[in-house]
Amino acid sequence: MSLALVFDYLVSPTFLRGAMMTLLLTVCSLAFGVLIGLVVALLQESRTRTGQAVTLVYLWLFRGTPVLFQIIFIYNVLPSFGIRLSAFVSAVLALSLNEGAYMAEILRSGLQAVKKGQRVAGLALGLTSFQVMRHVVVPQAARIVLPPIGNQMIGMLKLSALVSVIAVEELLLVANQTASATFRYFEALTAAGIYYLAMTTVFMALQMLLERSLDPKKRQRARNVPLAERLLGITRAPAIR
Amino acid sequence: MATTDIRPGEAATTAKPQLEIMAIDKSFGSNRILKACSLNVAAQETLVVIGPSGSGKSTLLRCVNLLEPVDAGNIFFEGRDITREADKAHLVRREIGMVFQNFELFPHLSAAENIMLAPVRALGMSRADAHDIATALLAKVHIPEKADAFPDELSGGQQQRVAIARALAMKPKLMLYDEPTSALDPEMIREVLDVMAELSAEGMTSIVVTHEMGFARRAADRIIFMEAGEIIETATSDAFFGGSVNERTRRFLDQILH
Numbered sequence: 001m002s003l004a005l006v007f008d009y010l011v012s013p014t015f016l017r018g019a020m021m022t023l024l025l026t027v028c029s030l031a032f033g034v035l036i037g038l039v040v041a042l043l044q045e046s047r048t049r050t051g052q053a054v055t056l057v058y059l060w061l062f063r064g065t066p067v068l069f070q071i072i073f074i075y076n077v078l079p080s081f082g083i084r085l086s087a088f089v090s091a092v093l094a095l096s097l098n099e100g101a102y103m104a105e106i107l108r109s110g111l112q113a114v115k116k117g118q119r120v121a122g123l124a125l126g127l128t129s130f131q132v133m134r135h136v137v138v139p140q141a142a143r144i145v146l147p148p149i150g151n152q153m154i155g156m157l158k159l160s161a162l163v164s165v166i167a168v169e170e171l172l173l174v175a176n177q178t179a180s181a182t183f184r185y186f187e188a189l190t191a192a193g194i195y196y197l198a199m200t201t202v203f204m205a206l207q208m209l210l211e212r213s214l215d216p217k218k219r220q221r222a223r224n225v226p227l228a229e230r231l232l233g234i235t236r237a238p239a240i241r
Numbered sequence: 242m243a244t245t246d247i248r249p250g251e252a253a254t255t256a257k258p259q260l261e262i263m264a265i266d267k268s269f270g271s272n273r274i275l276k277a278c279s280l281n282v283a284a285q286e287t288l289v290v291i292g293p294s295g296s297g298k299s300t301l302l303r304c305v306n307l308l309e310p311v312d313a314g315n316i317f318f319e320g321r322d323i324t325r326e327a328d329k330a331h332l333v334r335r336e337i338g339m340v341f342q343n344f345e346l347f348p349h350l351s352a353a354e355n356i357m358l359a360p361v362r363a364l365g366m367s368r369a370d371a372h373d374i375a376t377a378l379l380a381k382v383h384i385p386e387k388a389d390a391f392p393d394e395l396s397g398g399q400q401q402r403v404a405i406a407r408a409l410a411m412k413p414k415l416m417l418y419d420e421p422t423s424a425l426d427p428e429m430i431r432e433v434l435d436v437m438a439e440l441s442a443e444g445m446t447s448i449v450v451t452h453e454m455g456f457a458r459r460a461a462d463r464i465i466f467m468e469a470g471e472i473i474e475t476a477t478s479d480a481f482f483g484g485s486v487n488e489r490t491r492r493f494l495d496q497i498l499h
């Protein structure tokens with residue numbers, strides 16, 4: 001057991017690259033996941049029959065199968081249909097499609113939480129539908145969806161470790177490869193663990209700052225989730241699948 | 242009956258009515274909610290609308306500011322047919338203020354910001370100018386000290402007065418009030434009605450759906466009674482409170498007054 005080695009791993013280019021890859025996977029998948037979720041949420045709100053059918057099938061597929069299955073399927077099965085994607089693109093595709101299915105639900109609940117009367121009041125003032133969306137609905141919905149989206153962000157960071165299965169050089173794969181080569185499991189995995197904890201902590205801090213900046217009264221709300229609960233993921237909207 | 246009544250002593254501002262509703266029809270599915278309703282409102286007039294729940298009072302107001310499209314008939318606002326201007330509805334609504342039963346203040350904005358939103362976003366006014374307007378309007382509705390308060394920090398009566406100020410910020414030529422005091426505790430009704438009566442006295446053209454007969458007596462020029470989508474009776478305030486109303490109106494009044 002060598003703390004010096006843990007430190008060496010922490011500052012080594014390999015681990016740094018692994019951590020950056022994990023971060024990149026998380027950010028990309030989350031961004032596309034939010035976009036997909038938004039499209040799905042709006043399709044569901046639109047109440048057109050095709051929109052409903054398409055979203056239903058999508059949600060059924062991606063909420064009804066394990067993410068690990070989706071990752072492996074996209075990487076290994078799509079090529080036989082002539083769709084050849086790099087491991088990284090496959091990983092982001094699988095993670096964002098999976099994320100979108102959960103994000104749709106979060107965004108929809110946020111939009112629905114803003115009562116119809118609020119939109120009517122905005123329209124009655126002479127604002128356009130877009131202005132009502134932008135200045136009345138979205139600011140209110142944002143405050144509702146931000147805590148669950150923060151949870152999803154932390155969940156995604158952890159979920160991204162799954163793509164090591166298709167050989168994307170993210171943090172866990174790097175740690176595992178290093179450990180197998182040197183038999184220094186404790187040191188390699190401890191270094192990876194420290195990176196994960198550092199990243200989740202930064203995410204949580206960002207989330208809290210963002211939540212506070214969205215609070216018009218700039219005051220700490222009683223319902224702010226305690227740090228321990230965030231860390232343990234025992235708040236609303238579970239990010240577990 | 243449906244001509245403009247201008248009370249003696251009041252300035253005859255225009256020959257044409259500010260608002261002219263001609264035989265509008267509105268159905269939701271197979272329910273015919275408004276049945277060939279016709280109504281004129283003169284500039285500076287205050288019209289009170291009474292009628293049982295479900296008679297179509299809210300729907301009538303919502304049709305006037307184009308929140309609901311009409312199926313038939315026409316609405317002229319300042320001589321202009323606005324009935325089928327769905328794409329320009331927001332331009333029409335800028336000139337028509339509306340106040341709701343549940344206030345509908347924006348909870349993420351302070352009182353002043355609620356009032357500033359539409360002038361800034363819809364008219365492109367500078368924040369500084371809009372803030373001046375908000376300050377003046379909050380004084381007008383008697384709560385100058387509440388500019389920075391958020392809706393959940395205000396009483397119902399205060400919230401409704403901010404909502405009135407918010408509507409006034411667009412300098413509307415017509416105000417629509419849909420049961421503005423029916424969600425309020427009794428002790429707060431007065432402060433809201435006072436503000437409305439003051440606006441009416443200043444010559445703000447208003448259509449007020451309310452069962453507050455004290456307000457009607459004080460501020461209304463005319464009173465209409467609606468039932469099942471029809472305007473059953475239109476009476477001047479004097480005639481109405483003089484007791485010359487038809488049988489159905491009288492029965493309804495007996496109900497709400499006892």
Ligand SMILES: Nc1ncnc2c1ncn2[C@@H]1O[C@H](COP(=O)(O)OP(=O)(O)O)[C@@H](O)[C@H]1O
Binds near residue numbers: 296297299
């Ligand atoms: N958006 C709507 N869809 C279907 N029915 C509606 C809608 N709005 C109002 N109605 C119906 O129209 C009737 C009149 O409603 P409303 O104008 O709100 O009456 P009032 O304001 O006089 O109580 C009611 O029976 C109501 O159920």
Ligand SMILES: [Mg+2]
Binds near residue numbers: 298300
């Ligand atoms: Mg009503």
